[in-house]
Amino acid sequence: SQTIHQWPATLVQPVGSPLSLECTVEGTSNPNLYWYRQAAGRGLQLLFYSVGIGQISSEVPQNLSASRPQDRQFILSSKKLLLSDSGFYLCAWSFNNRDTGELFFGEGSRLTVL
Amino acid sequence: GQNIDQPTEMTATEGAIVQINCTYQTSGFNGLFWYQQHAGEAPTFLSYNVLDGLEEKGRFSSFLSRSKGYSYLLLKELQMKDSASYLCAVVDSNYQLIWGAGTKLIIKP
Numbered sequence: 001s002q003t004i005h006q007w008p009a010t011l012v013q014p015v016g017s018p019l020s021l022e023c024t025v026e027g028t029s030n031p032n033l034y035w036y037r038q039a040a041g042r043g044l045q046l047l048f049y050s051v052g053i054g055q056i057s058s059e060v061p062q063n064l065s066a067s068r069p070q071d072r073q074f075i076l077s078s079k080k081l082l083l084s085d086s087g088f089y090l091c092a093w094s095f096n097n098r099d100t101g102e103l104f105f106g107e108g109s110r111l112t113v114l
Numbered sequence: 115g116q117n118i119d120q121p122t123e124m125t126a127t128e129g130a131i132v133q134i135n136c137t138y139q140t141s142g143f144n145g146l147f148w149y150q151q152h153a154g155e156a157p158t159f160l161s162y163n164v165l166d167g168l169e170e171k172g173r174f175s176s177f178l179s180r181s182k183g184y185s186y187l188l189l190k191e192l193q194m195k196d197s198a199s200y201l202c203a204v205v206d207s208n209y210q211l212i213w214g215a216g217t218k219l220i221i222k223p
Contacts, residue, residue, distance in 0.1 A: 105157050
């Protein structure tokens with residue numbers, strides 16, 4: 001069966017510090033991978049998605065970046081965090097051969113920027 | 115623009131039935147998802163509708179009317195553990211998921 005893990009679960013960082021959130025998927029090959037952010041009372045905002053190694057599409061211009069160094073690894077980074085980066089970050093995957101496939105989410109990472 | 119509307123919050127009583135509505139205006143339609151999200155946790159899949167009609171899955175059912183741009187999630191025999199947010203998401207013509215803000219459902223004993 002497939003599993004997805006992301007870490008850390010909780011992070012408190014000062015403004016201007018760097019960020020690295022990691023996500024790995026097991027049990028499937030060449031998944032589509034996603035990073036979402038969820039602000040309180042708002043819908044899920046797609047930040048990045050990837051259909052393969054080294055292929056990253058950015059949905060929202062910001063000070064965040066994403067990388068996919070391996071098939072089942074997706075990393076969300078920032079060189080300098082802003083207060084507005086606080087939120088709940090979710091990694092997700094879907095099968096790459098299903099256009100309208102279900103998303104499977106990781107446990108989430110709660111980021112607080114102070 | 116693309117828009118998904120669902121009520122912000124609903125309250126229901128344990129053992130009762132509740133219907134959560136979702137209306138959408140999107141560029142094309144390739145299906146609609148309902149997800150459940152408990153506070154502080156990741157969303158989990160509940161249902162997927164692409165054709166008109168009612169899909170029943172245990173205590174939960176989901177209905178779709180494409181001509182009306184409308185869906186609802188029906189929860190029967192409510193339990194306290196059903197207290198959660200329910201997210202509606204539509205797959206548009208580019209096969210991108212457009213998410214609603216979610217409906218927070220509060221269950222009272």
